[in-house]
Amino acid sequence: MSRASLSVVSDAVTVRVPAKVNLHLGVGPLRDDGFHDLVTVYQALSLYDDVRLSPSSELRVTTRGDGAADVPGDSTNLAARAVAEVARRADRSPRVAIDIDKRIPVAGGMAGGSADAAGALVGAVNLWGLDIGRDELTEIAAGLGSDVPFALHGATALGTGRGEQLMPILARGEFHWVLAIARSGLSTPAVYGELDRLRGNRSVSDVEARRPDDLMAALTSGDPRTVAPLLHNDLQPAALSLQPVLRRTLRAGIDAGALNGIVSGSGPTCAFLCADETSAVNVAAELSGAGVARAVRTATGPVPGARLLSA
Ligand SMILES: C[C@@](CO)(OP(=O)(O)O)[C@H](O)COP(=O)(O)OP(=O)(O)OC[C@H]1O[C@@H](n2ccc(N)nc2=O)[C@H](O)[C@@H]1O
Numbered sequence: 001m002s003r004a005s006l007s008v009v010s011d012a013v014t015v016r017v018p019a020k021v022n023l024h025l026g027v028g029p030l031r032d033d034g035f036h037d038l039v040t041v042y043q044a045l046s047l048y049d050d051v052r053l054s055p056s057s058e059l060r061v062t063t064r065g066d067g068a069a070d071v072p073g074d075s076t077n078l079a080a081r082a083v084a085e086v087a088r089r090a091d092r093s094p095r096v097a098i099d100i101d102k103r104i105p106v107a108g109g110m111a112g113g114s115a116d117a118a119g120a121l122v123g124a125v126n127l128w129g130l131d132i133g134r135d136e137l138t139e140i141a142a143g144l145g146s147d148v149p150f151a152l153h154g155a156t157a158l159g160t161g162r163g164e165q166l167m168p169i170l171a172r173g174e175f176h177w178v179l180a181i182a183r184s185g186l187s188t189p190a191v192y193g194e195l196d197r198l199r200g201n202r203s204v205s206d207v208e209a210r211r212p213d214d215l216m217a218a219l220t221s222g223d224p225r226t227v228a229p230l231l232h233n234d235l236q237p238a239a240l241s242l243q244p245v246l247r248r249t250l251r252a253g254i255d256a257g258a259l260n261g262i263v264s265g266s267g268p269t270c271a272f273l274c275a276d277e278t279s280a281v282n283v284a285a286e287l288s289g290a291g292v293a294r295a296v297r298t299a300t301g302p303v304p305g306a307r308l309l310s311a
């Protein structure tokens with residue numbers, strides 16, 4: 001019996017998927033396949049996209065919410081690609097309507113497209129009642145993008161390889177973040193390219209791709225004051241080079257009382273770690289008033305990865 005014939009068709013499913021921040025992003029040299037080796041610590045944050053899948057006469061995707069106009073509505077959308085790949089493996093036709101409710105900033109360095117892909121994977125498996133295990137789902141996720149396995153996984157995790165190989169990390173407590181969302185996005189390949197340009201012929205030692213043991217120990221303590229000085233992003237100089245105005249944003253967050261601020265992944269969202277919830281609310285209010293960002297949000301982490309809201 002094929003896996004497809006085991007399926008139970010639901011009317012619609014909605015999957016909630018989190019954004020991420022990289023607490024550490026160490027970037028090694030450019031590889032022959034066009035990717036860079038990474039050592040990264042991901043944390044999933046309570047800023048979510050909702051991905052709804054329902055039966056339809058054809059595969060189509062619509063997006064509403066923050067930055068919806070910049071999200072492709074065709075087969076290049078990562079959520080549509082995810083559904084198409086699950087359908088191909090299950091030997092069935094991908095006749096699904098995908099409706100994305102966007103809150104994760106588009107091209108913001110918070111893995112919004114990856115989140116939608118992870119949501120669509122979980123959604124398709126549940127909509128069609130497929131017998132696809134966690135390992136196979138993670139393999140499909142990695143084929144869609146380096147960050148997609150983490151969007152499935154959530155919580156706090158160490159990422160190696162091109163970011164797709166995950167190991168859970170114990171993080172105690174709840175961390176309070178403020179996110180300064182920029183007026184325009186940054187392209188991930190452009191930021192990696194800018195890092196290569198800035199590095200020039202300088203040899204990139206393995207040291208830059210080493211496990212951040214101090215940070216991992218600090219995370220088990222649950223103390224944001226211990227974690228804050230250990231935040232690190234090798235892509236930050238490249239993001240600042242492409243959007244110099246981000247220096248002002250980072251400065252404004254520190255001046256407002258954040259423990260530390262960092263460009264999130266390839267940027268341009270800036271993420272500020274705060275001592276507690278009260279501090280985060282104050283920092284968010286000051287940043288909003290400073291006019292350095294298009295929008296300011298508070299979020300907590302870690303939170304779970306892609307999860308079904310309704311079936
Ligand atoms: C930088 C990070 C940090 O977590 O995320 P964002 O900040 O963009 O969300 C990731 O490495 C982005 O992951 P993701 O957005 O899934 O990238 P992919 O689709 O796999 O790759 C897009 C392009 O980014 C570059 N890339 C990506 C990953 C990697 N380890 N090395 C790279 O050089 C390559 O140019 C690649 O063609």
Ligand SMILES: Nc1ncnc2c1ncn2[C@@H]1O[C@H](COP(=O)(O)OP(=O)(O)O)[C@@H](O)[C@H]1O
Binds near residue numbers: 071072100105107114
């Ligand atoms: N479902 C999706 N949501 C957002 N962007 C998508 C999606 N599918 C494809 N994309 C494309 O991926 C690019 C990167 O988007 P995103 O994942 O939001 O940013 P980042 O890589 O900085 O985390 C966008 O500019 C967009 O063209």
